[in-house]
Amino acid sequence: MTAWTRRQIGGLVGGALLGVAAPHIARGQGRPRVIVIGGGIGGATVARYLADLKSIDVTLVEPNSAHVTCFFSNLYLAGLRSLASLTFDLETLAERHGITIIRDSAVAIDAPGKGVELQGGAKLSYDRLVVAPGIAFKFAEIEGYDEAAAKIMPHAWIAGSQSELLRRQLKSMDDGGVFVIAAPPNPFRCPPAPYERASLVAYYFKQFKPKSKILILDAKDRFSGQELFQDAWSRHYPGMIEWLPSQFTGAIKAVDVAARSVVTEGETFRAAVANIIPAQKAGLIGEKAGLTDASGWCPVDPVTFESTLQPGIHVVGDSIIGGDMPKSAFSANSQAKACAFAIAASLTGSPQFPPHLFNSCYTFLAPDDAFTNALTFAPEGGRIKTVKMLISKVGESAEARRRTARHAVGWYSAFTADVFGGGS
Amino acid sequence: MKRERAAAIVSRAKGLAAEIRWLLGTSLSAILLFPGNSAAEDASQGAQIAATCASCHDPAGRGQAIPPIVGLDEQRIVKAMLAFRASESPSLVMHAVALSLTDGELAVMARYLTDRANAGRQP
Numbered sequence A: 001m002t003a004w005t006r007r008q009i010g011g012l013v014g015g016a017l018l019g020v021a022a023p024h025i026a027r028g029q030g031r032p033r034v035i036v037i038g039g040g041i042g043g044a045t046v047a048r049y050l051a052d053l054k055s056i057d058v059t060l061v062e063p064n065s066a067h068v069t070c071f072f073s074n075l076y077l078a079g080l081r082s083l084a085s086l087t088f089d090l091e092t093l094a095e096r097h098g099i100t101i102i103r104d105s106a107v108a109i110d111a112p113g114k115g116v117e118l119q120g121g122a123k124l125s126y127d128r129l130v131v132a133p134g135i136a137f138k139f140a141e142i143e144g145y146d147e148a149a150a151k152i153m154p155h156a157w158i159a160g161s162q163s164e165l166l167r168r169q170l171k172s173m174d175d176g177g178v179f180v181i182a183a184p185p186n187p188f189r190c191p192p193a194p195y196e197r198a199s200l201v202a203y204y205f206k207q208f209k210p211k212s213k214i215l216i217l218d219a220k221d222r223f224s225g226q227e228l229f230q231d232a233w234s235r236h237y238p239g240m241i242e243w244l245p246s247q248f249t250g251a252i253k254a255v256d257v258a259a260r261s262v263v264t265e266g267e268t269f270r271a272a273v274a275n276i277i278p279a280q281k282a283g284l285i286g287e288k289a290g291l292t293d294a295s296g297w298c299p300v301d302p303v304t305f306e307s308t309l310q311p312g313i314h315v316v317g318d319s320i321i322g323g324d325m326p327k328s329a330f331s332a333n334s335q336a337k338a339c340a341f342a343i344a345a346s347l348t349g350s351p352q353f354p355p356h357l358f359n360s361c362y363t364f365l366a367p368d369d370a371f372t373n374a375l376t377f378a379p380e381g382g383r384i385k386t387v388k389m390l391i392s393k394v395g396e397s398a399e400a401r402r403r404t405a406r407h408a409v410g411w412y413s414a415f416t417a418d419v420f421g422g423g424s
Numbered sequence B: 001m002k003r004e005r006a007a008a009i010v011s012r013a014k015g016l017a018a019e020i021r022w023l024l025g026t027s028l029s030a031i032l033l034f035p036g037n038s039a040a041e042d043a044s045q046g047a048q049i050a051a052t053c054a055s056c057h058d059p060a061g062r063g064q065a066i067p068p069i070v071g072l073d074e075q076r077i078v079k080a081m082l083a084f085r086a087s088e089s090p091s092l093v094m095h096a097v098a099l100s101l102t103d104g105e106l107a108v109m110a111r112y113l114t115d116r117a118n119a120g121r122q123p
């Protein structure tokens, strides 16, 4: 079903529906039209920055009326933030930035005909299309794990009801239970996040269920920020978190939902609560629209973020093969801005300058102990290459870490205002 | 007009330039005498670079943890960025950002932020 927001109904005459009735009129007259699929971090940022230029008509297609951020959702799991404080109504983008929002899902893209078909049946035409559908899961790689199993052993890797489910399970778990986190193979959304999750759940256990343990069954032998995490685990949560690399276990192969067990090559682990984070690929519309290659992700031009497989369609965020750029909200936001300016340049002739691509993530080890990294990137030889990488160090003062934790909170409010058009 | 403004900034910022020249291997005058773009291009390039700032700095200038940048004058911004470029402390993130901007980009960005603030709008 297609649900139109208030502004959508008011703006129908000049908006997207005109394209449905008579695409040639929509394209022949007035402002060029960009359709953005996905109102998460990448999609909302592109839509907002394009709309603010005023010379382009922007329509955002997203099934949800609000976005729940994955970043800071580990704080929610530990009881340190409410889910409401992580939820952003997309209506602000319509009201303050003049974006037409259609509450629906894109089900097909006609690249040569420049059209998008929605689940509700509407067909929209565009001059440029941006696709930002985030991630999908490779369920088939873990035997017994699928959408239904995720309702018992949540992934909580897309925030919202999955996060609520995991929080409820952790709250009702008996003291002394084992919380198993199955960490996925590379590449995946937010490389430090499974280990941040272990840290913050350990913080929760330490207060309320001190006999409980956390077992991380990893599909990898190393992970992002490893030294910083292992140092913090021994300082804050000694004996509580065990990390088993793939070389010891052969990694997770199957789950038995009824028995609440997780099966690796050689062993079966019983879990009081199991958090299964499967291997990932681009959001499904990417594959359907022929935007993905054999890797399962979408290859793009590193300057314009235009698909190298389908001209006229741009892809930003977790769905792309980002070269050296990690799959993070910060990366998605940075790519989205570069993409928006590139689209404006090609549709309106505005000048285009070399893109500045950044990533900076704040990672919590405890509520007042956080670390950060800062990376800069530049296009080189058709891919995105790291230019500079800086990261907090083991052994920093407690005061420095407290300051980073405070910065993280400041970053969260500024960043979400930037993406979802709130704040000012 | 532009040259005059640039010259004025050079003189205001000279003291700082002397202090940190050895660190930068360049002079502040070089930063502020970037090749001339048209005003519209400057604003557009400024807008594109300043978009980066908004990923962390609240556009309404709220929040104490990450200092607001709204309302800082051009010279303060250039000065601060040069200091960030020279040292990892106090901010890893700002060190990385400052290193990634050319002298010309830095000047255009600073001017854009100041002009926007003077026009009473947010960056």
Ligand SMILES: Cc1cc2nc3c(=O)[nH]c(=O)nc-3n(C[C@H](O)[C@H](O)[C@H](O)COP(=O)(O)OP(=O)(O)OC[C@H]3O[C@@H](n4cnc5c(N)ncnc54)[C@H](O)[C@@H]3O)c2cc1C
Pocket: A037, A038, A039, A040, A041, A042, A043, A061, A062, A063, A064, A067, A069, A070, A071, A072, A073, A074, A104, A105, A106, A107, A132, A133, A134, A135, A156, A157, A158, A189, A190, A193, A194, A197, A283, A284, A285, A316, A317, A318, A319, A327, A328, A329, A330, A331, A332, A360, A361, A362, A363
């Ligand atoms: C636990 C955790 C912690 C994290 N912490 C951080 C952090 O501290 N810092 C950081 O930078 N990043 C962090 N991340 C990563 C960050 O959340 C993602 O990288 C970011 O959300 C990616 O943005 P995106 O736009 O690609 O995808 P999303 O934000 O997931 O948005 C995709 C949107 O597309 C929509 N969609 C999908 N298919 C369709 C369709 N067919 N039609 C219409 N709409 C569609 C979806 O409904 C969704 O709203 C974290 C992630 C997790 C899981």
